[in-house]
Amino acid sequence: MRIESELLKGEKIEKILTPHPLSFMHLQAVWVYILLFGIFLWWTANLSQYSELFNPWVSVLSLWWIGLILAGVVISLILIRWRYFFLYLVILSLGTFLAWKYNYLSTGSSLSFFILIYSICISSIIFLGVYIFIKSHRYIITDCRIIFKGGVLRKRERTLRYDKITDIHGTQGILGQIFDFGTIIPITQSGFGLGSDQAFAGGGIETRAKRFGIFGFAGGAKEVKIPRARSYYELHGVHPY
Numbered sequence: 001m002r003i004e005s006e007l008l009k010g011e012k013i014e015k016i017l018t019p020h021p022l023s024f025m026h027l028q029a030v031w032v033y034i035l036l037f038g039i040f041l042w043w044t045a046n047l048s049q050y051s052e053l054f055n056p057w058v059s060v061l062s063l064w065w066i067g068l069i070l071a072g073v074v075i076s077l078i079l080i081r082w083r084y085f086f087l088y089l090v091i092l093s094l095g096t097f098l099a100w101k102y103n104y105l106s107t108g109s110s111l112s113f114f115i116l117i118y119s120i121c122i123s124s125i126i127f128l129g130v131y132i133f134i135k136s137h138r139y140i141i142t143d144c145r146i147i148f149k150g151g152v153l154r155k156r157e158r159t160l161r162y163d164k165i166t167d168i169h170g171t172q173g174i175l176g177q178i179f180d181f182g183t184i185i186p187i188t189q190s191g192f193g194l195g196s197d198q199a200f201a202g203g204g205i206e207t208r209a210k211r212f213g214i215f216g217f218a219g220g221a222k223e224v225k226i227p228r229a230r231s232y233y234e235l236h237g238v239h240p241y
Contacts, residue, residue, distance in 0.1 A: 006147070007142065008144070011142050011143060011144055011145075012142060012143045013140060013141070013142050014141045014142060014143055015141040016138060016139070016140050016141070017138075017139040017141065017235060017238040017239075018134075018135065018137055018138060018139070018238070019134055019137050019181075019231070019236050019237035019238065019239075020176075020179060020181035020237045020238070020239040021131075021134055022175050022176075022179060022181070022237070023175075023176070023181055023183070023236060023237020024130065024133075024134055024231075024237065025175065026075075026078075026079060027130045027133070028127075028130060029075070030075070030084060030087070030126055030130075031122070031123040031124075031126035031127045031130065032123070033071050034068070034088075034091070034119050034122055034123050034126070035119055035120065035123040037064075037067050037068065037071070037119070038115050038116050038118070038119025038120065038123075039116065039119070041060065041063060041064055041067070041112055041115055041116070042112045042113060042115065042116040044063075044112075045060050045108045045109060045111075045112035046109055046112060046113075054108040054112070055107065055108045055109075056107075056108055057104075057105050057106060057107055057108050057110070057111040059108060060108040060111045060112050060115070061096065061099075061105070061111060064092070064095075064115055065092055065096075068088045068091065068092055069085075069088065069089070069092070071088065072084055072085035072086075072087070072088035072089065073085055091122055095114075095115065095118050095122075098114075098118065099111060099114050099115075099118075102114075132152055133152055136149075136150055136151055136152050137149065137150040137231060137232055137236065138150070139235050139238065144161060144162060145159050145160060145161045145162060146159065146160045146162075146186065146235075147159050148160070148232055148233050148234075149232065150230075150231060150232025150233075151232060156230075156232050156233075158232075158233055160186055160188070164188045164189070165186045165187065165188060166187055166188055166189050167186075167187040168184060168185070168186055168187065169184070169185040169187060170182055170183065170184045170185070170241075171183050171185075172241060176237070176241065179239070180239060180240050180241055181237050181238060181239035181240070181241050182237065182238065182241035183234060183235065183236050183237055183238070184234065184235040184238065184241075185234045185235070186234075186235075
């Protein structure tokens with residue numbers, strides 16, 4: 001076994017843990033929203049009482065763009081990563097091009113059907129990517145250290161001996177309490193397992209009189225160390241907790 005070949009002499013594996021799929025709900029939400037919104041759009045354009053408003057394909061296309069763009073902005077602001085906004089933008093642009101190329105820009109009904117099929121395909125691809133990413137994580141617990149492994153295109157690995165750990169931080173969300181999974185972050189004296197949140201406050205005043213001007217500015221910042229690490233450097237969403 002490849003893992004056993006990486007062990008030290010006399011080292012024994014106690015347990016091998018992997019993240020629970022629901023622990024990456026922020027990634028799962030990306031494809032779930034695309035799928036649900038595609039179904040909603042098809043239902044609205046064909047079966048709802050407002051279906052007549054979506055007879056023009058422009059109405060369907062506009063609602064699709066607005067729905068995904070707003071979702072991309074919200075997700076990006078919450079996670080502070082604009083990659084999700086650009087991902088939705090690429091999905092919309094590609095879908096619009098394919099709909100134009102294969103003549104689905106004719107009626108609202110035909111376009112909504114195309115968007116439904118397209119959403120199912122895109123969601124399946126993203127779901128597969130998320131699944132592969134989650135399964136790439138391995139946390140190997142031995143009798144003397146923890147081996148963290150993770151990454152798909154870029155493999156990452158780090159080891160942490162028990163004698164280096166000074167504190168343990170654990171968290172469980174609502175889903176974690178229901179399905180018995182949670183995140184455990186080992187903290188070392190060197191700062192491994194710690195991140196920082198910063199708060200800044202400032203103010204300024206400017207006074208002008210003819211050719212003379214006075215400008216003043218005062219500010220202060222506070223940094224707070226909090227337990228935080230990348231998913232492949234912590235026991236992320238492990239089950240059982």
